[in-house]
Amino acid sequence: MAPPKPAENPGVVVSLEQSENLPASAPHPAGRRPSKAEGKRDDYFVEKDGLRYAGTHLLIDLWGAKGLDDAEVVATALRRSAAACDATLLNLHLHRFSDTGGISGVAVIAESHISIHTWPERGYAAIDIFMCGACDPYRAIPELRRSFVPRSIQLSEQKRGLVG
Numbered sequence: 133m134a135p136p137k138p139a140e141n142p143g144v145v146v147s148l149e150q151s152e153n154l155p156a157s158a159p160h161p162a163g164r165r166p167s168k169a170e171g172k173r174d175d176y177f178v179e180k181d182g183l184r185y186a187g188t189h190l191l192i193d194l195w196g197a198k199g200l201d202d203a204e205v206v207a208t209a210l211r212r213s214a215a216a217c218d219a220t221l222l223n224l225h226l227h228r229f230s231d232t233g234g235i236s237g238v239a240v241i242a243e244s245h246i247s248i249h250t251w252p253e254r255g256y257a258a259i260d261i262f263m264c265g266a267c268d269p270y271r272a273i274p275e276l277r278r279s280f281v282p283r284s285i286q287l288s289e290q291k292r293g294l295v296g
Contacts, residue, residue: 176243176265177293186293187244187264194257194276196283200250201233209279210239210246213272217263219243243267255283262292 177184199205203226214221220242227236232253239246244262251257257280261269273285 178264183291184295185291187262188269189260189262189290189292190269191288192259192261192276193286194259194280194282196255197257197280199280200257201235201252203228203235205279206235206237206248206250209276210237210248212275213246214239214241216271216275217267217269219263219267246272
């Protein structure tokens, strides 16, 4: 049986007014010239503490959070998080679910992505931040705290593309 089309699913409302189409391409894969530390490499792998890897992926759970059903709060949090990490925002898209008021969204950045899925009825948000190159995803956490004022934050980290 084929899955229902979005128009046939009354629990989903597509909200294109929350989508921003920013410049489609950046001059370099990471949206900037490579730093001296990166040299002339063009793969933007990170070399730190004796390791070489594609990037850092943070999985963040916010509990007791506010503003999770407010598209403007969510969009602003994603924009400010990208800026705090010195990431290059390429596109931002949010989708509101009419049955719960929850929002799913993604900020596509030249350095990878920031995504969010909210459950306002539970005060919970699941956030992924994956960044390659010189961007530091940990710099987004103060912005997330300011935007959503969570009671608690759970965090796990994964080094992606570890090659040694």
